[in-house]
Amino acid sequence: MPRAPFQVLVVPFRRVGDQVEFAVLRRADMSVWQAVAGGGEVGESPEEAAAREAREELGFDGPVPLYPLQSTASIPARLIAERGNWPVGTYVVREHSFATDLTDVKxxxxxxxxxxxxLDYQAAHDxxxxxxxxxxxxELHERLLAADLPPPVD
Incomplete structure (x- = not known):
């Protein structure tokens, strides 16, 4: 499927007793730590792309809640190899952010x-x-402290 001109970011978290832990993943190609990330495919919404990327990168089977976050970023289009079918003049793509609760999910x-x-918030941040x-x-950390997660997307 051709790549769409947007990115998604999914921050996995889980509750362990009274604590919250956040998942960070080491990329194989760059050896850096990041959240789940990837590009949308043509015909996908950001929500659909986020759910697909989370399933692909974390290997779980069933549905999990996906919470939209307000955080966004701009990624230079030149960094994305599959940009060949995008409209002329696409210099940056938006990165849409989400969180997913993986408590008790293998x-x-x-x-x-x-x-x-x-990791806990500070260690993950670092x-x-x-x-x-x-x-x-x-943003996710602040929302969890305030018990203010948005409704999950359908």
Missing amino acids: IKISHEHTDIQW VLRFDSNRTALG
Whole structure:
């Protein structure tokens, strides 16, 4: 399927007793820590792309809640190899952010990653490579502290 001109970011979290842990994944191709990330496909909504990317990269089967976040970022289009079918003049693409609750969900990371860590907020923030990941993580952390997650997308 051809690549659409947008990106998605999904910050996985789980509740362990009274604590919250966030998943960070080490990319196989760049050896950096990040959240689940990927590009949309033509015909997909950002929500559909986020759900697909989370399933592909984390290897779970059933549905999990997907919460839209306010955090967005712009990614230079030149960094995306599959941009050949995009309209002329596409210089940046929007990155849409989401969170997913993986409490009690068994996962198995894909070949895109070499490792996963479940960390508290500060440790996750400290290892994430990209500003957009840290911003979305910070928003999610604040929302969880305030018990203010938005309704999950359908």
